[in-house]
Amino acid sequence: MKYLIILGDGMADEPIPSLGNKTPLQVANIPTIDKIASLGRCGILHTIPQGFEPGSEIANLAVLGYDVSRVFEGRGSLEAASMGINIKEGEMAMRCNLICVEDGKIKNHSAGHISTEEANELIQFLNRELGSETIKFYAGVSYRHLLIVKDGVKNILCTPPHNVPGEKVNNVMVKAQNDEAKITADTLNKLILRSQELLQNHPINLTRIAEGKDPANCIWPWSPGYRPRMETVLETFNFRNGAVISAVDLIKGIGTYAGLKPIVVEGATGRHDTNYEGKAQAAIEALKENDFVFLHIEASDEAGHEGNAELKVKTIEYLENRIVKPIFDEIQQWEEPVSIAILPDHPTSCLTKTHTSDPVPFIILRPGKEADKVSEYNEYSVKEGGYGQLYGVEFMNALTDTGFFKASYRKMKQMWKDWTD
Numbered sequence: 001m002k003y004l005i006i007l008g009d010g011m012a013d014e015p016i017p018s019l020g021n022k023t024p025l026q027v028a029n030i031p032t033i034d035k036i037a038s039l040g041r042c043g044i045l046h047t048i049p050q051g052f053e054p055g056s057e058i059a060n061l062a063v064l065g066y067d068v069s070r071v072f073e074g075r076g077s078l079e080a081a082s083m084g085i086n087i088k089e090g091e092m093a094m095r096c097n098l099i100c101v102e103d104g105k106i107k108n109h110s111a112g113h114i115s116t117e118e119a120n121e122l123i124q125f126l127n128r129e130l131g132s133e134t135i136k137f138y139a140g141v142s143y144r145h146l147l148i149v150k151d152g153v154k155n156i157l158c159t160p161p162h163n164v165p166g167e168k169v170n171n172v173m174v175k176a177q178n179d180e181a182k183i184t185a186d187t188l189n190k191l192i193l194r195s196q197e198l199l200q201n202h203p204i205n206l207t208r209i210a211e212g213k214d215p216a217n218c219i220w221p222w223s224p225g226y227r228p229r230m231e232t233v234l235e236t237f238n239f240r241n242g243a244v245i246s247a248v249d250l251i252k253g254i255g256t257y258a259g260l261k262p263i264v265v266e267g268a269t270g271r272h273d274t275n276y277e278g279k280a281q282a283a284i285e286a287l288k289e290n291d292f293v294f295l296h297i298e299a300s301d302e303a304g305h306e307g308n309a310e311l312k313v314k315t316i317e318y319l320e321n322r323i324v325k326p327i328f329d330e331i332q333q334w335e336e337p338v339s340i341a342i343l344p345d346h347p348t349s350c351l352t353k354t355h356t357s358d359p360v361p362f363i364i365l366r367p368g369k370e371a372d373k374v375s376e377y378n379e380y381s382v383k384e385g386g387y388g389q390l391y392g393v394e395f396m397n398a399l400t401d402t403g404f405f406k407a408s409y410r411k412m413k414q415m416w417k418d419w420t421d
Contacts, residue, residue: 001367002338003239003292003399004283004327007063008319009056009248010301010348012360012379016309024300024309024350025361025378028316032325033342033363037377040340040365043387045395047346047360053160054355056301057223059345060254064233064294065396074154074225075250080146082252082262085138087227092152092184095223095250096137096145098122098216099161101196105168109161109305110143112214113271118204119143122216129198130191140249142270147221149188155181156188158222162305163354169218188221195219232259233292237400242292245282247274251296260294270298272315276322283323284330287338297323304348312350337367341399342377359389364399 015021047059052068057075061068076093080086087093098119100107111119116139123139131137138146159172173192176185196218199205205215234242244255247268255262265282267275274297283295297319303312324342331338343362346355361382372386387398 002287002290002336003341004287004331004338005063005294005341005343005399006283006319006324006327007060007294007296008300008316008342008344009296009298010304010346010355011316011319011344012347012358013304013309013312014347014349014351014356014358016350018309019313023379024312024316026380028313028320030316030320030324030377032328033320034376036324036328036340036342036365037363037382038375039371040363041369041372041387042361042363042374042377042382042385043398044359044383044385044389045343045362046389046391048357049392053163054346054357055160055223056248056345056355057250057254059360060251060296062392063343063345063395064254064258065236065393066230067393071228071230072225073228075223076146077225077228078253078257079140079144079249080138080148080253081256082249083138083140083146085146085148087148089227090151092149092154092224092226094147094149094152094158094188094221094225096147097161097220097222098143098145099218099220100214100216101169101218102214104170105166106161106164106172106220107214108165109220111216112208113302114143114208114214114216116141118208119145119216122199122202122204125202126195126198126219130194135187135191141247143216144249145219147191147219149184149224152187152224153181153184154224154226156185156224158188158224160222161220165305165353174221191221192219228257230257232257233396234259237292237396237402239291241290242294243286243290244294244296245279245286246270246294246296246298248296248298251294255294260292261290271302272299272311272318274299276318277326280323280326283327287331295323300344301348304350305353307350307353309350339364339366339399339401341365341395343395347379362387362390362395366399366401369401 134150244260247270299315
């Protein structure tokens with residue numbers, strides 16, 4: 001048996017007036033996904049325990065079977081792994097966005113989805129101006145970058161920029177949680193303010209403004225942590241090998257720590273214009289060689305953050321037509337059975353342009369497993385599914401149909417309930 005997870009990041013949503021008070025999943029034309037739902041079993045999955053922000057880092061770790069309260073060490077440390085950066089003892093890693101600030105407020109978390117080439121030049125510039133023996137910037141993809149702080153203390157409160165569009169910068173600066181972290185918080189806030197002074201007149205930004213684009217005129221560090229200690233998914237679920245396919249450093253980093261081989265797809269952008277066909281073919285080829293494949297598509301999440309419900313519907317239909325259908329058509333011809341799961345990691349609301357902690361709808365189609373009565377896939381139909389409600393680590397146990405799942409269901413549910421109380 002082989003296993004494939006197709007994860008549409010942020011695909012779930014809430015009813016939207018412009019869509020007739022339906023969700024994008026309810027409006028989208030997804031016949032193959034609906035067929036898979038009718039052949040498989042469905043349910044609702046809680047991916048965000050109490051006390052954690054509803055971020056992709058938390059949700060994807062939970063989907064892959066990790067106890068996030070035990071293994072999570074910040075988003076930056078996970079992304080560092082995908083970038084080949086070894087976090088040393090005494091170093092703190094942070095995700096570092098290039099963002100757009102307008103009239104003292106966060107306009108967007110992505111600097112208008114700045115190109116990787118432009119962003120790399122700005123990060124190199126910031127390294128020359130702000131870098132030191134204790135501060136180091138590493139360039140990533142588009143607006144997503146990395147900041148390493150030597151002797152940094154992670155007991156700080158940092159606001160994810162995608163959660164606060166329109167908020168005044170001064171209201172969401174870094175805050176120390178204890179006296180030990182005050183120096184770290186002060187250092188980061190000085191970097192934020194100094195970056196605005198340095199970036200506002202950089203030639204890259206002057207050109208972007210002249211072209212009617214948002215400038216990348218501020219850095220935004222968040223999600224601090226040290227090097228995580230994680231067992232691999234291969235060890236936990238007895239897979240011989242596995243692969244991860246994503247355009248996003250965070251997901252590739254999680255996959256790296258999980259023991260999955262990152263597969264790079266040319267033209268994969270993390271947006272609605274990503275190379276869907278290339279990712280689908282990469283997943284098919286990876287399944288031929290691996291027991292487990294984790295295929296991640298970011299596009300719906302970005303549409304949600306933009307508040308663009310119509311685009312979000314299109315991204316879901318792209319997932320249907322250009323990812324799910326060709327993969328499903330192909331594996332139906334194979335002699336070796338493949339279990340398929342389809343789900344988002346968290347909802348991303350088009351109304352608030354932010355992630356939410358609501359549970360997400362999922363499908364598991366396991367050959368030989370009796371189907372339930374669900375015939376279409378959306379946030380509401382799956383509530384009648386055979387899996388009911390699952391909590392975090394239970395999902396992978398359900399996908400692999402291990403005895404551990406049956407024996408530990410109540411224990412896992414109580415554990416998650418303890419976190420959320």
